[in-house]
Amino acid sequence: MYSQKAIVSRGTTCYTTENNSVVKFTWASGKRTAEVDHLTQAKEKGVKGVAGIVAHHRIATIAEIRKKLKFPTAHRFQNGADDPSLASTSTSISGNKRKSSSSATDTVSRSNKRQRSDSQKLNRKLSTQPSSSTSKTKPALSAPSEDLWEDRIYSCLVISPAGRVISEFTDIKQLLESMRDAIKAHQSLFVTGKILHRDISPNNIIITDPETADSLKGMLIDLDMAKAQNSGPSGARQITGTIQFMAIEVLRNIDHTYRHDLESFFYVLLWMCGRQSWYNGFSGNKKAPQESVFQQWEIGSFSQIAMNKKGNMSVTFEIVLEQFPEKLKVLEPLCWKIRDILFPYHEKGIIIGTPEGDPEQLYRPIIAAYEEAITDLYRLQHR
Incomplete structure (x- = not known):
C-alpha cells in the first residue's frame, strides 16, 4: 500500500492484510525510542485513537551489519547551506497531479511529499556533519560521544486497524470528522499517554x-x-x-511542544482545503491556482519557511483562504476560529509560543470548533 521512494530515508514499506491490519517495515533511528515501545506505553495507559500493536519483530541493525568493518577516514560532506542545489529540493506537486486520475494522483502526492520531507531532512543533516575528517581508523559505528555514524534498526511492525490517508478525503464532513478524531487521539496520547507525537502530517492521519x-x-x-x-x-x-506542516517555532529549532503539533494539525487542514481539495473533486470547472501560497511552505530554508508561515498566519491569512475552491469556502469560519485560538494577537503581533498551564486550554476550544463546524455543515446540507 505504500513504499518510500527517496534514496536516503527510513525505507518505510507498508502492506495490508486480509484482517484489516497493516504490516510496516522500516529502518528507524537507533537513537530514538522505538515506535513499538511508544505504542506499548500508549496501550498500557489506555490511550484512544492510536493504532494498536498486533505483532513486532526486530530484524537487524546497521551496527550488526557493519560490526567487523573499519573505515580509514570520515567522508567530508559539503555543507548543504552552501549548495544551492541542496537548499531547495522541493518541487510543486500540482503539475504531477493534473496529468493523471484522482486515485493515482493521491499516491503520487503522498510519495512526493514524503520524498520532499526526507530529502529536506537529509539536507539539514548534511549541514550539521562534522567539518573535519579524521586520519585514524574508525570502527563502523563511532563512540557514543561522537556523531559520525547513526545506527538504524530494521523491524517489522503489525498494527491495526488499517485506513487511508486523510488526503484521500471525498467529502467535507469526512475531512472534518477524521481531523477532529485525530486531534482527540493526539490529546489522549499526550495527556493520558504522556507521549508527544511530533510528526503531524497528512501521511500520519488516517480515515477509518x-x-x-x-x-x-x-x-x-x-x-x-x-x-x-x-x-x-x-x-x-x-x-x-x-x-510543510512544521510549526513556526519548530522550524526555528525551539523545543517541540503539544501546541506545535496542534499548529501542524491546522496546517494540514489548510493544506487539505487550499491545496489537496483541488485534486479530490472539489474544483468544479476551475483549475488549481498556478501560483499557490502553499509553495512557500515547502521551498527554502527553515528560517524562510518560518517567516512565510508567520506572515500567512497574520497579515496574509485572507490570502491563504482565497486558495480554497468554492465548495470549501464553507470552512472559512472554522479556519478563522482555529487561527485565533492558536495565534492570538497582542500589541506586538501574533503570539506563536506555547501558553503555560493546562493543555486543555487549547485542545478543548479547537475540538469544540470542529464539532460546531460539523453541526453547521449538517444543518446546511439538510435545509
Whole structure:
C-alpha cells in the first residue's frame, strides 16, 4: 500500500492484510525510542485513537551489519547551506497531479511529499556533519560521544486497524470528522499517554471505518518520531517533522511542544482545503491556482519557511483562504476560529509560543470548533 521512494530515508514499506491490519517495515533511528515501545506505553495507559500493536519483530541493525568493518577516514560532506542545489529540493506537486486520475494522483502526492520531507531532512543533516575528517581508523559505528555514524534498526511492525490517508478525503464532513478524531487521539496520547507525537502530517492521519475502529472516523499513526514527556534529547541529528506542516517555532529549532503539533494539525487542514481539495473533486470547472501560497511552505530554508508561515498566519491569512475552491469556502469560519485560538494577537503581533498551564486550554476550544463546524455543515446540507 505504500513504499518510500527517496534514496536516503527510513525505507518505510507498508502492506495490508486480509484482517484489516497493516504490516510496516522500516529502518528507524537507533537513537530514538522505538515506535513499538511508544505504542506499548500508549496501550498500557489506555490511550484512544492510536493504532494498536498486533505483532513486532526486530530484524537487524546497521551496527550488526557493519560490526567487523573499519573505515580509514570520515567522508567530508559539503555543507548543504552552501549548495544551492541542496537548499531547495522541493518541487510543486500540482503539475504531477493534473496529468493523471484522482486515485493515482493521491499516491503520487503522498510519495512526493514524503520524498520532499526526507530529502529536506537529509539536507539539514548534511549541514550539521562534522567539518573535519579524521586520519585514524574508525570502527563502523563511532563512540557514543561522537556523531559520525547513526545506527538504524530494521523491524517489522503489525498494527491495526488499517485506513487511508486523510488526503484521500471525498467529502467535507469526512475531512472534518477524521481531523477532529485525530486531534482527540493526539490529546489522549499526550495527556493520558504522556507521549508527544511530533510528526503531524497528512501521511500520519488516517480515515477509518468506525465499525472496525472503536467508532472512530479518524486515527493517528506513525510514532517513529514521538517522544515521551520529560525525557532527554533523543540524540538523533535532525529536526523532527514534515517540513510543510512544521510549526513556526519548530522550524526555528525551539523545543517541540503539544501546541506545535496542534499548529501542524491546522496546517494540514489548510493544506487539505487550499491545496489537496483541488485534486479530490472539489474544483468544479476551475483549475488549481498556478501560483499557490502553499509553495512557500515547502521551498527554502527553515528560517524562510518560518517567516512565510508567520506572515500567512497574520497579515496574509485572507490570502491563504482565497486558495480554497468554492465548495470549501464553507470552512472559512472554522479556519478563522482555529487561527485565533492558536495565534492570538497582542500589541506586538501574533503570539506563536506555547501558553503555560493546562493543555486543555487549547485542545478543548479547537475540538469544540470542529464539532460546531460539523453541526453547521449538517444543518446546511439538510435545509
